[in-house]
Amino acid sequence: MQIKDSNSGTVITTAPQDMPKRSWRTWLIGKPLPTADAPQEAIGKLIGLAVFASDALSSTAYATQELLVILVLAGVSAFHYSIPVSFAIVALLTILIVSYEQVIHAYPNGGGAYVVARENIGEKWALIAGASLLTDYILTVSVSISSGVAQLVSAFPSLLEFRVLIAVVMVFLVLLLNLRGVRESGKIIAVPSYFFIIIMYVLIIGGMIRYFTGGLGVVVDPPAIELMDIAQPVTFFLLLRSFSNGTSAVTGVEAISNGITAFKEPRSKNAGITLIWMAVILGSLLVGITFLAFQIKAIPSETETVISQIGRTVFETRGLLYYMVIAATTVILIMAANTAFAGFPRLGALIAADGFLPRQMAYKGDRLVYSNGMIALAVVAALLIVAIGASVTNLIPLYAIGVFLSFTISQVGMAIHWKRVGNIEPGKEAKHGDSTLKFEKNWPIKMIINGFGALTTGIVMVVFAMTKFSDGAWIVLVLIPLLVVGFMIIHRHYKTLGNQLSLQGYGSMPEVTRHRVVLLVSGVHRGTLEGLRYARTISEDITAVHVSIDDVETQKLIKRWEVWGDGTRLVIVESPYRLFLDPVLEYISRLEDQLGSGELITVVVPQFIPLKRWSRFLHSRTADSLRKALLNRDKIVITELSYQVK
Numbered sequence: 311m312q313i314k315d316s317n318s319g320t321v322i323t324t325a326p327q328d329m330p331k332r333s334w335r336t337w338l339i340g341k342p343l344p345t346a347d348a349p350q351e352a353i354g355k356l357i358g359l360a361v362f363a364s365d366a367l368s369s370t371a372y373a374t375q376e377l378l379v380i381l382v383l384a385g386v387s388a389f390h391y392s393i394p395v396s397f398a399i400v401a402l403l404t405i406l407i408v409s410y411e412q413v414i415h416a417y418p419n420g421g422g423a424y425v426v427a428r429e430n431i432g433e434k435w436a437l438i439a440g441a442s443l444l445t446d447y448i449l450t451v452s453v454s455i456s457s458g459v460a461q462l463v464s465a466f467p468s469l470l471e472f473r474v475l476i477a478v479v480m481v482f483l484v485l486l487l488n489l490r491g492v493r494e495s496g497k498i499i500a501v502p503s504y505f506f507i508i509i510m511y512v513l514i515i516g517g518m519i520r521y522f523t524g525g526l527g528v529v530v531d532p533p534a535i536e537l538m539d540i541a542q543p544v545t546f547f548l549l550l551r552s553f554s555n556g557t558s559a560v561t562g563v564e565a566i567s568n569g570i571t572a573f574k575e576p577r578s579k580n581a582g583i584t585l586i587w588m589a590v591i592l593g594s595l596l597v598g599i600t601f602l603a604f605q606i607k608a609i610p611s612e613t614e615t616v617i618s619q620i621g622r623t624v625f626e627t628r629g630l631l632y633y634m635v636i637a638a639t640t641v642i643l644i645m646a647a648n649t650a651f652a653g654f655p656r657l658g659a660l661i662a663a664d665g666f667l668p669r670q671m672a673y674k675g676d677r678l679v680y681s682n683g684m685i686a687l688a689v690v691a692a693l694l695i696v697a698i699g700a701s702v703t704n705l706i707p708l709y710a711i712g713v714f715l716s717f718t719i720s721q722v723g724m725a726i727h728w729k730r731v732g733n734i735e736p737g738k739e740a741k742h743g744d745s746t747l748k749f750e751k752n753w754p755i756k757m758i759i760n761g762f763g764a765l766t767t768g769i770v771m772v773v774f775a776m777t778k779f780s781d782g783a784w785i786v787l788v789l790i791p792l793l794v795v796g797f798m799i800i801h802r803h804y805k806t807l808g809n810q811l812s813l814q815g816y817g818s819m820p821e822v823t824r825h826r827v828v829l830l831v832s833g834v835h836r837g838t839l840e841g842l843r844y845a846r847t848i849s850e851d852i853t854a855v856h857v858s859i860d861d862v863e864t865q866k867l868i869k870r871w872e873v874w875g876d877g878t879r880l881v882i883v884e885s886p887y888r889l890f891l892d893p894v895l896e897y898i899s900r901l902e903d904q905l906g907s908g909e910l911i912t913v914v915v916p917q918f919i920p921l922k923r924w925s926r927f928l929h930s931r932t933a934d935s936l937r938k939a940l941l942n943r944d945k946i947v948i949t950e951l952s953y954q955v956k
Contacts, residue, residue, distance in 0.1 A: 339489040342676035350493075351678050352574040355584045357496035360503035362569055363588035365450050365562030365649030367507065368642045370595040372457045372702055373399070374603050375616040377556030379703065382610060384544045389604050391544065395553050396600040400593045402770070403560050405763040407589040409721055411582055412756060413567045416727060417745065418578040421660050422567040423720035428664075429743040430723040430730070434794070439719040440661050441793035443564070445712040445786060447654035450562065451647040451691035453709050455480045456700040458643030464618040465628075465636045477700040478692045480644050485688040488651040491677035492572050499645050506642035507591060509634055514598035517624040521605055529619045533611035554710070554773045559596050561713045562646075563588070564720070565653045572652065612703065615639075647691075655683030665804040666797040707778035711786045714771035721764035728757035823908035825849040828898065830915050831856045831880070834870035837953035841916035842878060844951055848912060854880045855897060859888040891935055898946065905945055912947045913940070919952045 343351070353361060377395055381388045410422075417425050423443060428436035459477045463470050487495045520526035542548060566585045573580040599620065602608075608619040621635040622628050655671070659680045662671035668682075675681030698704050732753040734740045740747045750756070775783055827845045831838055831854045845852045854875065858864040864882060871880050883893045901911055915936060937948045 338486060339677055340491070340494065343491065343678050348678055351491055353493055353496050353572055354574050355580050355587070357493070357500055358566070358573055358580065358584045359587055360500040360648075361492065361496045361572070361652050362565045362649055363562070363584065363592075364499060364503050364642060365454060365565060365646040366560065366588055366592050367503070367595070368454055368457075368639075368646035369559045369561060370510070370592065370599055371461065371617050371639045371643055372453075372615070373556050373559030373596060374600045375610045376558055376703075377552045377600070378603065378608070378610040378616065380548065380552035380555050383542045384548060386607065386609075388544050388548075389607070391549060391552065392600050392604050393597075395549065395556055396597050398553055399556050399559055400597060402557060402766060403563070403589060403593055405759070405766060406560055406563050406717060407585060409724060409760055409763050410564060410567045411585055412724055412760070413720065414570060414581050414585065415578050416724070417567075418570055419744075420568055420570040420656060422564050422657070423716040423723070424568075424657060424660060426720050426723035426727070429745055430726040431719070435719055435723075437661075437666060437794045437797045438790065439716045440657065440666070441790045441797070442712040442716040442719070443568070443657055444654060444661075444793065445789060446561065446709070446716065447650040447657070448687060448690050448694065449705065449709045449712065450650040451481060451484075451687060452694045452698070453558075453702060453705045454643050454646035454650075455484070455691075456695060456698075456705060457702045458640045458646075459700055460612070460702055461615055461617065461636055461640040461643060464614045465633065467613070470613075474696060474700045477695045481647065481688050481692045481695065484644065484647045484651060485684055488648060488684055489675070489677060489679065489681055491679055492652065494677075495648065499648050502638065502641040502645050506638040507595075509638040510595055510599075512631070513621060513624055513635055514595070514602065517602040517605075517620065518598070520624060521602075526602075526605055527623065528605075528607045529609070529623045532607065532609045532619065533614045534609075550773050551777050554770050554777065557714070557770055558710055559592065561710060562649055563592075564713070564716065565649045568653045569656050571656070612701070650691075651684055651687060654687045655680030658683040658686075661797070664801075666801045668800065669804075704782060707774070707781040707783045708786050711771060711774050711778070711783055712790065714767050714774065715790070717767040718764050718771060721760045721767060725757050725760040725764060728753045728760065732757070823906070824910070825851065826901065826909065826911050827852045828901070828911060828913045829854045829878075830894065830913065831867070831871070832916075834867055834874050837916040837918060837951075839874060840953055841914050841951045842876070844949075845912075845914050852878050854878050855894065856880065856882055857890050857893050858882050858884045859890070891939065894936065895939055898940070902943065902945065910945050910947065912949055914949045914951055917950050917952055 374392070374396070377392060377399075378389065381391055381395075413422060413426055417429070419425070421428075423439040424436050427439040455477050456473075458480065459473045462476070463473055469476065487498060517526060563585075566581050566588070570577050570581045573584075599617070602620050602624070603616050606620060606623045608616045608623075610616060617639050618636060621632045625631045625635075658667055658671040661667045662669055670682045671680065671686075673680070673682065694705075727747075728750075730740075730742060731747050731750050734747055734749040736749045736751075738749065775787060779787075825848060827849045829838075829841055829845050829852060842852070842854070854871070856864065856867060868880065868882070871878075881897070883897055885893045898911065898913065905911065913936060937950075940946050940948055
């Protein structure tokens, strides 16, 4: 250990650089990383695409199915509307990508919609955006893993009754993977991510070749149409509902803007390029899959996914290529939860740093990731999967409202941002919040783009809220305000605590005029005498207290104390009902009532600490019980004096 003396009287020490001891955590998530390794954990564009874009890319596996679920209400003949609907979704995607490209460069420290709202709209809107994004991340895990399990069940129908259990196990496997760190988990996730992209393009290109050569047929033995209601007419509102369902494909595009700090320098540039890559791949996959689904007359079903129907139709059999499609889709959907595990903790850390979430959320764990946030995400997502029964269709109504609310807030915030930029004189800078603004001559165009984007995403959100309210969307509409209220309560606590701990107007240290020590005595032995010796180092005003539950044993103790107590006052508290804690608390309360200004009571509790862990349950934890009971008392100190025994 190195020790440096400074002129100010402060001593600076450096802790030993030895690696922490190996434990079960080391086996699960890897050896701890020093803080100095943080720059090495940053990721490049290729890994970043796998980490932050897997959610958006994987959504192409179920987005087509979800838009067809609405169109089927008008009958199979309405499926040809799926093509223009998919192009409308791509147009929305383009607007969002342009917007978040601007967010990345305007706010390079990450935070996405939360930071944009905080800097431009206000604290409450930032909290709404934050609550929406956190909710979205939870649902991302639930939806992506449930959808992955659905793909697996399509290939192996016998697993249908175990889908909830499989989904929950997958959640915690992804958690373990992410606890190993961004770079390591990214390398692992990159393999299935790029395999999925390749196999999807193989599927689409193969299907297109067969279509143009006249060899693409329709799906054989399609699932039965599960919605047996009377066919509805094709209306604008029905198409709008289909569009809204299909926009599940664009969920996750905000993740890169939230996690900019994970990228290597230049962070904004690398994050921006990754965002464009994601948009191109996402748009082409969505249109391609939707086109093939229409051509083969695929039927949306809980028993067999649209991807499965396309795969066995294009490849004509459930052969190797089919199972490669299913395997790639299943794995990428499960790995898509990684986007949430990358984004949720980082956003949670930002909100925690502002004092709206528990401070523990802002601390990095052994592998330089926000492990507390990851664990919280996994637990909540698993509970949601169990509650919903791992049904993708039941989860989708909950999924999109939160993310589109955050989209809308972000777009409004950016429009305000560009208006502020336009008010700055050319060549000058202006400080606003944590950002430094510079004039940009094309600010009106950017403001119009963001304004139009806000209008579009706002409409989608309203349509979702109206059409999916009774299907479960009300849960999110209630949950987000509750989360915001929770944020405010936590913030109020931290603010009150800060005011109480503030040194402003504190003055001089209050003088302690009397220090009374209460030594709890269960018996006269070495541990008791060690406690007595310690008590005399802090005060001469010592009272030994013994709770009597057996008269014979108490008389023995009195006689031994006369020999070993060295004249220290002994108080016997009789306990007719053989209680220990209540009589001690009552005695301490009587002493507390007698305290004057500047007086303190220290309760010394000799505590046996067995060296063998298995034997610890053989001894009572008196100090723990007293500490909990006296925790809220200002002038009482609990001191646990450990006495180690074999």
